[in-house]
Every structure is written in structure tokens, then in C-alpha cells.
Amino acid sequence: MTDDPPFNPALLPAGFVDLLPTDAEAEAAGMEDLMRVFASHGYSRVRPPLLEFEETLLSGSGAAVAEQAFRLMDPDTRRMMALRPDITPQIARIAATRMADAPRPLRLSYAGPCVLAGGGARESDRQISQAGIELIGPDSPQADAEIVALGAEGLAVLGVPGVSFDLTMPSLVPALIGEGGYGPADRQALMRALDRKDSAAVARLAGGLAPVLTDMLHAAGPAARALEVLGALSLPPAVRALGDRLAATVAAIEARVPGIRLTVDPVEFRGWRYHTGVCMTVYAHGQHAELGRGGRYISNNDEPACGLTLRPEALLRAAPPRAGRVRVFLPAGTDPAFAARLRAEGYVTVDALAQVADPDAEGRRLDCALIASGGGVAALD
Amino acid sequence: MTDDPPFNPALLPAGFVDLLPTDAEAEAAGMEDLMRVFASHGYSRVRPPLLEFEETLLSGSGAAVAEQAFRLMDPDTRRMMALRPDITPQIARIAATRMADAPRPLRLSYAGPCVLAGGGARESDRQISQAGIELIGPDSPQADAEIVALGAEGLAVLGVPGVSFDLTMPSLVPALIGEGGYGPADRQALMRALDRKDSAAVARLAGGLAPVLTDMLHAAGPAARALEVLGALSLPPAVRALGDRLAATVAAIEARVPGIRLTVDPVEFRGWRYHTGVCMTVYAHGQHAELGRGGRYISNNDEPACGLTLRPEALLRAAPPRAGRVRVFLPAGTDPAFAARLRAEGYVTVDALAQVADPDAEGRRLDCALIASGGGVAALD
Structure with a gap:
């Protein structure tokens, strides 16, 4: 390290920014528009705190995000607390404790900031906003479809053009590979090739599963075609059941939101944390950043749940500017x-x-x- | 310390709470109602981050709140950061840096959570919400009055009954005592007696100033009578100027908000931090907690400023419940x-x-x- 540079009073830590008038107003208004859509479908707002004891916040579904959390000591109890890197695990905690007796399906919504410790990637945001919904109790394609439908309605209210939902079933490829009888090293190499979408390496490494995995790799794209390819494959029953559930969710979404743009990537499995079923990533045409992501998971107390978290900062860039008032x-x-x-x-x-x-x-x-x-x-x- | 109790997954650190559906919705709706009132008067929203470098956040007007801040280390730069205990110093920073060239008067608004380290007072909130306004540039009774008027309008929109503003001039008593020629120990004893509103002790300790200080103590109450008492006192010119400014602010507020309930406490000087001029505390009839507080201060770059911060949690308790939707x-x-x-x-x-x-x-x-x-x-x- 060199000597400290002269102190610059305008300097903020990397990943933390001021939103100035137009952006701050647009972000707040966009969040409230989303929350209004969620509320109109019976999603009740909860507001967990910005920090909790580490052992509460980062256990259960929170364990998957533990490495992203800032810790600090509670001077009162000398126990470690953590700033939340994600709100979903807090909602799971509330659903399983203070709202354990509320009737199911339990529909909850939330909006607020999260803080990520960051991993040296200085260019990325460390304070992010989240606005989302969780549907706790039912495990059905109709429940998955409600989550996607509300996300789509929210984005339509914001005027985001060219929205599409990319659906995946991250457990499908591991289940298929698990039935292939690979040794640990081969298995790892194959997973890496699939993750890179390297079809030549997959063909070389996959042995008897090579035709099926290659077809699945090439199937990624518009939902109808992807499901057609997936449906024609010969799959072990447990894997077939996962594929059928993905297809049933697509059908339920299309029935609830006619004309929605859906893509399916049957091979994608990376980047998911506590999710166990159908997952979804939201994109807008011409926008590099994801607008949100979500999916099905097992909440605290083994309750099935499905949720979606939208990223207001990304929405702000994707939505048309709001007209200022005179x-x-x-x-x-x-x-x-x-x-x-x-x-x-x-x-x-x-x-x-x-x-x-x-x-x-x-x-x-x-x-x-x-x-x-x-x-x-x-x-x- | 005894052994750790069994881990309770519902336990939150003291001072941090979950807001459940009705309260979370009411708090969010109340904040947005306030922000809408502020925006309609030309106050533009800004959104500073939850944490900043300690040396930025806790310098200038932030120094007064430094002891209330949680610190944590930025793993990137190894510099200390602090969670904001108060948003006003962040607004002062933005006004003096990124918005230094924006025309004055600069009207800014903000809403969001703050985190206090807490001083062992386990029963008090450590995460608080703030929603407020800052008027940067002018130093006039009309500017003070605009701040009070907007606070009153916001509380009226929320339906808070029996609102009153208590006005003080915290520099008045120190200025008066400063002219009294007391030794340090006598001065300190007198200030403590004034702080406790102990008129017997004030009479005993204040020497030649005893009649004036006793009259001032007894003057606290409705604005008209308090200012009448204050106006009749014989005060040194510098102290008289402070009293006159307080009276001018009261007149400007009453002109702008006919019928507003104002009280004046000419002796009150405690609990103010970076404030240098007229200060205000907002109460509602029957509510113990302050609904907000604010006042005039010198912002970064020596700019005059006046602001008011409302406390949404307290407003939630003071406002009538919102009708739920069917x-x-x-x-x-x-x-x-x-x-x-x-x-x-x-x-x-x-x-x-x-x-x-x-x-x-x-x-x-x-x-x-x-x-x-x-x-x-x-x-x-």
C-alpha cells in the first residue's frame, strides 16, 4: 500500500452510490408500483430488519448467501450479527415463526435494500434493492405460474419492453448425471462442460448419455421447442418427472399469461442457491443485466415455496423514463x-x-x- | 455470563423488529404519503447509501452522531465504514458535492432506514426509519416556516390528530449565560439546573440573571404568551437578536399555516446536535414519543440550512389505522x-x-x- 491519498469528501466505498433526484424518484416510484401490483393479488407486505443475528440470518435457506454477508458485533450481547445480503431467507423465517399459524397459501411481499460484502469485484453494486414476493405452502405448477404472472404484470405496469422469463430446472442435469454411473472426476469434468455449454466436450465426456445431453444443450431456446425436444428424449423416470414438472409449469404460465415470452434452458443449473424446483430469470430485450430471478425452494419447516425477486436498479435502466411533473x-x-x-x-x-x-x-x-x-x-x- | 441459551430461530437482536403485514403496509404507505407532500412543494428525492466511509459519514454535521454509529471494515480498502445513524449529514454531503452547482434554494427529501449502535438501552429501537426534508441556501424565518408548514401538511395528510410544534432556540441560553461572567463550575451547575427546569436552583445559582432566567423558565408554553414574556425581558443585544429571530420564525409560521399549534420553550437547549438556529420538535396529543424533529444548522461549505426529519414508526402509532382493502x-x-x-x-x-x-x-x-x-x-x- 502507498500513502493514503488526500481525503475526498465525495468518495463513497466501491459499490455504494448516491441516487440523485431523477433516479431516486424513479426507483422509489417503481418499487411502489410493483408493491401495489403484488398487494392487489393478496400479497401482504412484511418488513424484516436490515440486520439479524448471524445464526438466524444465515442458517436454513440463508446459508447459501452466508459468504456474501457483512458481519458486525452486537455490543450488547457480543453475538455476531449480519447485514442481510438477501431478503428471501428473512421471509422464510417470518413465515415459519411469527406467521406459522397464518393460513396457507401464505402470500408475502417485501421491498428494501440489501448489502453485499462483495468479493473484490470492485465494479459491482454492494447495496442493492430488492422487491419481491413469496408464495408459501402450495407446490404446484399453478403456484409457479402465479409468481411469473405477477412478475410479468409488475414489469408491464413499469412499461419495461421486451420482457422474457427464462425457465430452468436446476435439479434436472444433476439427477440425470447421478444416474450415469460416473466417477467423481468424470462427473465434475462433465458438469463443467455442461456449465460452459461446450457440446464437443460433453459429447466426449458423457459416454452413453452423450446423445441425450447434446440434444438437451441444443434445446435451449423458446419454450415450445425446448419442451418438444425434452419430451422426445428417453429419460429415467425420476428425471422424466422433473422434465414433466417443468412442462406443466410452462403450460400453467401460458394459460395464465397468454402471449408471455418464455424460454427454457433444460441444462442450466449454475448460480442457484437454495432453489430446488423450477427457477426463473427475468430479462428485457437489449438489457444485459437480469431484472430479477426466483424459483421454487423448500422454506423453513420443510414448507414448499416459490418466490421472485426483482431488482429495482435494473428495472430503472430498462423502464422508460417517467415524465417529470410541471x-x-x-x-x-x-x-x-x-x-x-x-x-x-x-x-x-x-x-x-x-x-x-x-x-x-x-x-x-x-x-x-x-x-x-x-x-x-x-x-x- | 451463563451458558448460551438454546438457539431460538425467531430471536432478533434487541431494537430490531419485523413489521408484519398491517404495520409494514401502513409504514410504507405513510412514508410515501409524506414523500408525495414534500415532492409537491418542489422537494426532490435523493437516496444516499446505507453506509459510507467513516471519515465522510461522521465528519461535518455527522460528527454529532458519530458515537451512535456501527462501524465495519471495507474488506477491499481496509478502511472503516459506518452504517448511517442519521440521513441529514448525507444530504449535507450531497448538497455540497454532487449538487454543489444546483440552484439555491436547494430542496431535497429522503426516506429510508438508519441503524443505531445503541448504548445498552435494550428497550429502544436500533433500526429507525426517517422521512425528511432539507432546505439548503436561505437563512430566513420564511425558510424555517416552509419546513414547519410541510411537516404540518404531511401529518395532516396522514390524519395525525392534535399535532403541535415545539420551537426552541438552543443557542439562546448559552449566549445569555456566556454574558453572565460565571466561573466554569457555576456555569455548569446553572446549565444543569436549567436543563432540569429547577427554578429554585436557578434562582439560587444565577445571581443577577436570576429574574430573567426564572421568567424564561416560566414562559415555556403557547407561543404567543412565551414570546410576550421573552419580549418584555431586558436582554443583551446578541441574546435579544436570537429571541427576535425566534419570534420572527413564529410569525412566519403562523402566517403560512393559520391555526397551527405552536409552543415555545425559550430555555430548552439539550439534545440538539448540529443545530445552530431555531429548532422544532413535533408532538401529537396523547403520544409520548416525538413524531419528528429538526431545525436550522450550518451545512457543509458553511451553507445555511433548515430541515425536519419525521419518524414513520412514531407516526404509525399516532395516525388512525388505514382501512384494509376488501x-x-x-x-x-x-x-x-x-x-x-x-x-x-x-x-x-x-x-x-x-x-x-x-x-x-x-x-x-x-x-x-x-x-x-x-x-x-x-x-x-
Whole structure:
């Protein structure tokens, strides 16, 4: 390390940012729009805290995200606490404890910030927002479909164009490989080849499963074709059951959201953490970043659950900008009742706070398009 | 310490809580209502991060809250970071750096959680929400009045009854005592007596200032009478100027918000941190907890500023409960277009997800008051 650079008061730690007016408003409004859609379908909002004891937050479904968490000591109890890197495990905890007696299906929603310790990848966000839903109790294609349908409805409300859901069954490939009788090293090499979508290596390493795995690799794409390929393969019964469940979920989604864009990648298995069933990743055309992800998992107390977490920062980049509201400058002496009426009509009013020599110029300087004048408003241009 | 108790998965660190459905929804809706009021008066939302480098977050106006902050190390840079105990110093930083060139008056708003390390007071909250405004640039009674007016309007929108603002000028007593020629020990004893509102001790300790200080002690109460008492006192010019400014702020508030309930405590000086001018504490009749507090301070770069921070948790207790929306159970096969229409009309719809033997009973079990049936809705009771 060299000497510390001179202190820069504007410097924030890597991965932490200020959202300035337009972005901060858009993010907050987008989150509330999503929460409104979720609430309209019976999803009740809960708000777990930003930090918990490490042994609570990072156990159960939280264990999968433990390495991403910042720890700090509770000065009171000397026990370690952790900042949440993910809200879903907190919802699982609430469902299994304080809401254990609430009727199932239990539909919960949440929105708030999470903090990731980061792994030296300095360019990535370490404070992220999450807005999501969890459907706890039922294990059915219809439950999976409700989660996808609500995600799609939320994104439509935000006006995000070209949304698609990529569906996977991360347990399918491990189940198939598990029946192949590979030694540990071969198995690992094959999994790596599948993860890289390296069909030449898969053909070389997979032995008797090579034709099936190669066909599955090539099947990735629009749901109808992928399921057709998957349906024609000869699969052991346990693997076939996973494929059939994936197909049933696709059918349930299409029945609930006609015209939705679905893709299926039957080989994808990486990057999933506590998920055990159908998983989904949300994309928008032309956007590199995922807009959200979710899927089916076993919640605390062995309850089946399915959830989806949307990423407001990514949505902000994918959604069209919101129209700003028109600002009206109020010179000293403007009738307060008139100003209140302007606000009720949707205008933003900006009070002069003092007499100024040139109210028009002052209004323009303060980014107002209109000025209150003689009981009405006049344009400033 | 005794042995660790058996691990309780529902246990949260003292001062951190889960908000369950009704409270979480009320808190979020209340925050957004406040932010809407602030936005309608030209206050633009910013969203600083949950944590910053310690030297940024806890310098300047942040120094006053430094002892309340949790620290943690940035694994990347090995520099200490701190979780924010207060958002106002972050707004001051943004105003002085990234928004240094934005026109003044600069009106900013913010809403979000803060984390306090806590000082062993196990019963108090360590995660608090803040929703507030800062008006940066002008130093005038009109600017002070705008802050109070917006707070009052926000609380009125939430329906909080019996709101009053208690105004103080924390620099007044120290300025007066400073002119009294006391030794350090006498001064300290006198300040403590004033802080305890112990008029007998004040009379004994204050020497020549005893009549003035005793009158000031007794003046605390409704603004008109307090200012009348204060106006009649013989005060040194520098102290008189502070009293006059307090009176001018009261006049500006009453002009802007006719009928507002204002009290003035000319002696109060404790508990203020970075504030340098008129300060305000918000109360509601019958509520012990403060609903918010704020006041005038010198922001970064020596800019005058005035702000107010409301405490959504306290507002939640003071505001009338929000009416819940009516839940409509949708048996399997309900027309999706009809369900969408119900949601557009403000109903919450709860999908059955499967055929059930007794839809009415299932709807009641899921807390629905209505059930979709034959293209309409029927009561469940």
C-alpha cells in the first residue's frame, strides 16, 4: 500500500452510490408500483430488519448467501450479527415463526435494500434493492405460474419492453448425471462442460448419455421447442418427472399469461442457491443485466415455496423514463389556497420565500416552466 | 455470563423488529404519503447509501452522531465504514458535492432506514426509519416556516390528530449565560439546573440573571404568551437578536399555516446536535414519543440550512389505522379479465390456485369478504 491519498469528501466505498433526484424518484416510484401490483393479488407486505443475528440470518435457506454477508458485533450481547445480503431467507423465517399459524397459501411481499460484502469485484453494486414476493405452502405448477404472472404484470405496469422469463430446472442435469454411473472426476469434468455449454466436450465426456445431453444443450431456446425436444428424449423416470414438472409449469404460465415470452434452458443449473424446483430469470430485450430471478425452494419447516425477486436498479435502466411533473414558481404573496389547488391538480409548486426583483427570472433559475400570476399561471420561456 | 441459551430461530437482536403485514403496509404507505407532500412543494428525492466511509459519514454535521454509529471494515480498502445513524449529514454531503452547482434554494427529501449502535438501552429501537426534508441556501424565518408548514401538511395528510410544534432556540441560553461572567463550575451547575427546569436552583445559582432566567423558565408554553414574556425581558443585544429571530420564525409560521399549534420553550437547549438556529420538535396529543424533529444548522461549505426529519414508526402509532382493502376469493376458472377489473376497482383478488371442494369455506379461510361467482361477486359470511 502507498500513502493514503488526500481525503475526498465525495468518495463513497466501491459499490455504494448516491441516487440523485431523477433516479431516486424513479426507483422509489417503481418499487411502489410493483408493491401495489403484488398487494392487489393478496400479497401482504412484511418488513424484516436490515440486520439479524448471524445464526438466524444465515442458517436454513440463508446459508447459501452466508459468504456474501457483512458481519458486525452486537455490543450488547457480543453475538455476531449480519447485514442481510438477501431478503428471501428473512421471509422464510417470518413465515415459519411469527406467521406459522397464518393460513396457507401464505402470500408475502417485501421491498428494501440489501448489502453485499462483495468479493473484490470492485465494479459491482454492494447495496442493492430488492422487491419481491413469496408464495408459501402450495407446490404446484399453478403456484409457479402465479409468481411469473405477477412478475410479468409488475414489469408491464413499469412499461419495461421486451420482457422474457427464462425457465430452468436446476435439479434436472444433476439427477440425470447421478444416474450415469460416473466417477467423481468424470462427473465434475462433465458438469463443467455442461456449465460452459461446450457440446464437443460433453459429447466426449458423457459416454452413453452423450446423445441425450447434446440434444438437451441444443434445446435451449423458446419454450415450445425446448419442451418438444425434452419430451422426445428417453429419460429415467425420476428425471422424466422433473422434465414433466417443468412442462406443466410452462403450460400453467401460458394459460395464465397468454402471449408471455418464455424460454427454457433444460441444462442450466449454475448460480442457484437454495432453489430446488423450477427457477426463473427475468430479462428485457437489449438489457444485459437480469431484472430479477426466483424459483421454487423448500422454506423453513420443510414448507414448499416459490418466490421472485426483482431488482429495482435494473428495472430503472430498462423502464422508460417517467415524465417529470410541471413546476410552478410562486412569487411572494401568491394566494396559498390557489397554490394548494395547483398541487392538487398535480403541479409542483416552488415558493419564492422572499420578494425578488425579477420573479420570471427567478422562476426560470429554479427550473419552473410556469409562474403563478394574477390568480392563474403563465408560461416562463 | 451463563451458558448460551438454546438457539431460538425467531430471536432478533434487541431494537430490531419485523413489521408484519398491517404495520409494514401502513409504514410504507405513510412514508410515501409524506414523500408525495414534500415532492409537491418542489422537494426532490435523493437516496444516499446505507453506509459510507467513516471519515465522510461522521465528519461535518455527522460528527454529532458519530458515537451512535456501527462501524465495519471495507474488506477491499481496509478502511472503516459506518452504517448511517442519521440521513441529514448525507444530504449535507450531497448538497455540497454532487449538487454543489444546483440552484439555491436547494430542496431535497429522503426516506429510508438508519441503524443505531445503541448504548445498552435494550428497550429502544436500533433500526429507525426517517422521512425528511432539507432546505439548503436561505437563512430566513420564511425558510424555517416552509419546513414547519410541510411537516404540518404531511401529518395532516396522514390524519395525525392534535399535532403541535415545539420551537426552541438552543443557542439562546448559552449566549445569555456566556454574558453572565460565571466561573466554569457555576456555569455548569446553572446549565444543569436549567436543563432540569429547577427554578429554585436557578434562582439560587444565577445571581443577577436570576429574574430573567426564572421568567424564561416560566414562559415555556403557547407561543404567543412565551414570546410576550421573552419580549418584555431586558436582554443583551446578541441574546435579544436570537429571541427576535425566534419570534420572527413564529410569525412566519403562523402566517403560512393559520391555526397551527405552536409552543415555545425559550430555555430548552439539550439534545440538539448540529443545530445552530431555531429548532422544532413535533408532538401529537396523547403520544409520548416525538413524531419528528429538526431545525436550522450550518451545512457543509458553511451553507445555511433548515430541515425536519419525521419518524414513520412514531407516526404509525399516532395516525388512525388505514382501512384494509376488501379481499375477493377467485375460485378456479374465474375469468381473468373479470379479476383484473376487480383489481382495477380497488379490490384485492386471491386466486384459489386449484379446485377446492367448498370454495366459500376456502375463501373465508383466506380472509376474503367476497367470492367471485357467475360474473359478479357474492358476500362470504
